[in-house]
Amino acid sequence: MTSHLPQPVRSDARDNRARILDAARAVFGEEGLSAPMREVARHAGVGPATLYRHFPTKQALFAETFAEQRRACHAAVRDALTDSNPWHGFRSLIERICELHAHSRGFADAFMTAFPEAMDFAADRERTLHAVRELARRAQKTGQLRPGFVVDDLVLMLMAHRGLQDTPRAARVTASRRFAAYMIEAFSAAPATGAPTPLPPAPRLQLTHSPSTP
Amino acid sequence: MTSHLPQPVRSDARDNRARILDAARAVFGEEGLSAPMREVARHAGVGPATLYRHFPTKQALFAETFAEQRRACHAAVRDALTDSNPWHGFRSLIERICELHAHSRGFADAFMTAFPEAMDFAADRERTLHAVRELARRAQKTGQLRPGFVVDDLVLMLMAHRGLQDTPRAARVTASRRFAAYMIEAFSAAPATGAPTPLPPAPRLQLTHSPSTP
DNA sequence: AGCCAAACGGACGGGGGCGTCCGTTACGGT
DNA sequence: ACCGTAACGGACGCCCCCGTCCGTTTGGCT
Numbered sequence: 167m168t169s170h171l172p173q174p175v176r177s178d179a180r181d182n183r184a185r186i187l188d189a190a191r192a193v194f195g196e197e198g199l200s201a202p203m204r205e206v207a208r209h210a211g212v213g214p215a216t217l218y219r220h221f222p223t224k225q226a227l228f229a230e231t232f233a234e235q236r237r238a239c240h241a242a243v244r245d246a247l248t249d250s251n252p253w254h255g256f257r258s259l260i261e262r263i264c265e266l267h268a269h270s271r272g273f274a275d276a277f278m279t280a281f282p283e284a285m286d287f288a289a290d291r292e293r294t295l296h297a298v299r300e301l302a303r304r305a306q307k308t309g310q311l312r313p314g315f316v317v318d319d320l321v322l323m324l325m326a327h328r329g330l331q332d333t334p335r336a337a338r339v340t341a342s343r344r345f346a347a348y349m350i351e352a353f354s355a356a357p358a359t360g361a362p363t364p365l366p367p368a369p370r371l372q373l374t375h376s377p378s379t380p
Numbered sequence: 381m382t383s384h385l386p387q388p389v390r391s392d393a394r395d396n397r398a399r400i401l402d403a404a405r406a407v408f409g410e411e412g413l414s415a416p417m418r419e420v421a422r423h424a425g426v427g428p429a430t431l432y433r434h435f436p437t438k439q440a441l442f443a444e445t446f447a448e449q450r451r452a453c454h455a456a457v458r459d460a461l462t463d464s465n466p467w468h469g470f471r472s473l474i475e476r477i478c479e480l481h482a483h484s485r486g487f488a489d490a491f492m493t494a495f496p497e498a499m500d501f502a503a504d505r506e507r508t509l510h511a512v513r514e515l516a517r518r519a520q521k522t523g524q525l526r527p528g529f530v531v532d533d534l535v536l537m538l539m540a541h542r543g544l545q546d547t548p549r550a551a552r553v554t555a556s557r558r559f560a561a562y563m564i565e566a567f568s569a570a571p572a573t574g575a576p577t578p579l580p581p582a583p584r585l586q587l588t589h590s591p592s593t594p
Numbered sequence: 595a596g597c598c599a600a601a602c603g604g605a606c607g608g609g610g611g612c613g614t615c616c617g618t619t620a621c622g623g624t
Numbered sequence: 625a626c627c628g629t630a631a632c633g634g635a636c637g638c639c640c641c642c643g644t645c646c647g648t649t650t651g652g653c654t
Contacts, residue, residue, distance in 0.1 A: 176651055179601060202641060213603030218643060314579045319562070321585050322544070322555055329543030330536070341536055348533070348566040365528045371535050390621055393631060416611060427633030432613060 183220050185210040190231040195270030198331065199228065228276050235266055235273045236290070242266075243297050252304035253311060256353075259301070260320075261346050267327055268342030271335075274328045295321075312355040323349050333371065340369040397434050399424040404445040409484035412545065413442065442490050449480055449487045450504070456480075457511050466518035467525060470567075473515070474534075475560050481541055482556030485549075488542045509535075526569040537563050547585065554583040 189210035193201045203224060207217045221227040242262040249255030267274035298317050305311035330341050343366045351363055403424035407415045417438060421431045435441035456476040463469030481488035512531050519525035544555050557580045565577055 174600095174652085176600060178651065182601085203643085204641075207603095214642090215603055215644075216601075219601075222643090224642075314582075316582045318582050318585055319558070322559060322583065323562070325547070325555075325585065326540040326543040326559055329540040333539070341539075344533070345536060345540055348537070348563075352562040352566040368528075368530045368532050369536065371532055371539065390630060392621070396631085417613085418611075421633095428612090429614075429633055430631075433631075436613090438612075 179220075182210070182212050182216055186212065186217055186220055186227075187231060190227055191270065194228070194231055194272035196335065197271065199272045199275045201272075203227075228272075232270075232273050232276050235270065235277075238266055239263060239277070239294070240290075243294055243301075246301055247297055251308075252301055253308055253354075256301055256305045256311060257350050259298070260323075260350055260353075261343075263324065264327060264342045264346040264349075265339070267324070268330070268339045271331045271338070274324075274331055278325055278328055310355055312353060315353055319353070337369045337371060340367060341371060344368055393434075396424070396426050396430055400426060400431055400434055400441075401444060404441055405484065408442070408445055408486035410549065411485065413486045413489045415486075417441075442486075446484075446487050446490045449484065449491075452480055453477060453491070453508070454504075457508055457515075460515055461511055465522075466515060467522055467568075470515055470519045470525060471564050473512075474537075474564055474567075475557075477538065478541060478556045478560040478563075479553070481538070482544070482553045485545050485552070488538075488545055492539055492542055524569055526567060529567055533567070551583045551585060554581060555585060558582055 186206065189206045193206045193209050197205070203217060204214055206227070207214045210217070217227075221230065242259055246255035246259035249258065267277065295317050298320060302311060302315055302317060302320075306313060306315065327342065327345060330338060330345060333341060347363070347365045351365075354363075400420065403420045407420045407423050411419070417431060418428055420441070421428045424431070431441075435444065456473055460469035460473035463472065481491065509531050512534060516525060516529055516531060516534075520527060520529065541556065541559060544552060544559060547555060561577070561579045565579075568577075
């Protein structure tokens with residue numbers, strides 16, 4: 167175990183690093199991972215070189231930028247597993263993950279994308295999926311989660327959820343909530359006979375402008 | 381009405397135009413709209429200039445490339461409207477559109493993206509949405525489509541469906557079918573009490589490699 | 595106050611994609 | 625067979641973006 171002696175870090179460096187991370191969260195959260203590094207640098211009030219000194223590559227910046235959201239995801243899974251009602255835990259998990267993905271546009275991409283190896287997302291993912299598998303098993307036992315469900319279905323829906331992210335922020339979270347509600351409806355074994363579950367408000371969606379129009 | 385006298389079109393030009401469209405369908409279908417024009421040109425065995433002479437801009441090429449799929453979509457809507465069972469028509473519509481979107485990777489983007497104005501997608505869209513609204517009204521009257529449903533929900537799901545397209549072709553159509561099934565499940569008012577609807581096979585999804593890794 | 599190293603940032607090189615120019619090719623009508 | 629013209633395609637300019645280099649600034653310790 168390497169004991170880091172508190173190598174004197176210059177204050178401006180530490181400040182800039184923090185400002186860069188804030189800027190990255192804002193920019194990538196609003197414009198997605200395709201936002202130029204220069205935009206982050208401008209937003210942080212530093213030069214490109216400074217940005218690259220702190221984070222040698224764009225992916226390195228991604229990893230640090232979304233560390234917090236990753237922790238939030240872990241927490242959501244943990245909470246879902248410890249919920250005394252598995253089906254309620256399962257539903258809450260879906261809602262929380264969708265909310266997280268909807269609030270920063272880049273995070274869903276970072277989360278659902280297998281990066282070359284920079285991040286240890288892979289390991290993460292394996293453990294997480296295992297946990298969800300267990301949760302699903304329990305929720306199926308109560309008869310509330312439909313029997314045909316497999317964890318890949320959640321992955322499927324989360325990948326689909328990414329399709330909502332090319333949408334203005336305001337509509338995005340509303341759309342995301344409605345999508346989550348439909349997802350839960352689709353996964354549930356048998357909606358209350360007669361009265362269907364009420365849904366959150368429907369978003370007024372407008373089409374994307376524009377995927378390849380420089 | 382301008383009567384086009386059959387301006388003598390040289391045979392090689394007509395051949396090349398056809399080859400370019402075939403190439404465009406193949407390339408954009410497999411790699412998405414972000415595929416370089418040069419790739420289409422190479423695949424068609426022509427130079428870039430020839431491509432641009434036939435289609436002055438990338439969007440113009442899009443418009444022609446997906447004309448056939450657009451007609452297929454119109455046909456699907458028409459069929460759905462004339463189905464004697466509105467709910468069956470509605471479900472078939474969803475399945476057919478998803479199938480179309482899954483089979484060529486670029487089409488979904490072209491379909492769900494509001495292009496600056498090149499295509500008359502906007503008009504299309506308005507008429508189509510109106511038709512679907514009517515269909516939904518009928519399906520709700522039979523009590524099989526859930527009361528809360530609004531057409532924007534279909535748009536929502538179709539936008540989400542785009543998220544599945546960064547997936548290898550084989551998995552893509554399987555994933556798409558399963559997604560369509562879940563969508564229908566979510567939209568249906570009350571699945572057969574007791575026995576949930578069986579689903580198509582679940583795809584084995586692998587994560588995307590990679591959105592911004594040149 | 596003075597010094598030194600760490601940190602900064604403007605400018606640069608490399609790569610890729612879109613759309614265009616102009617010299618060359620080859621179709622097709624005579 | 626010939627010739628005019630439409631069509632072709634390699635090469636070019638332009639722009640955007642990633643990542644790097646080097647001269648300059650500035651924090652912090654003595």
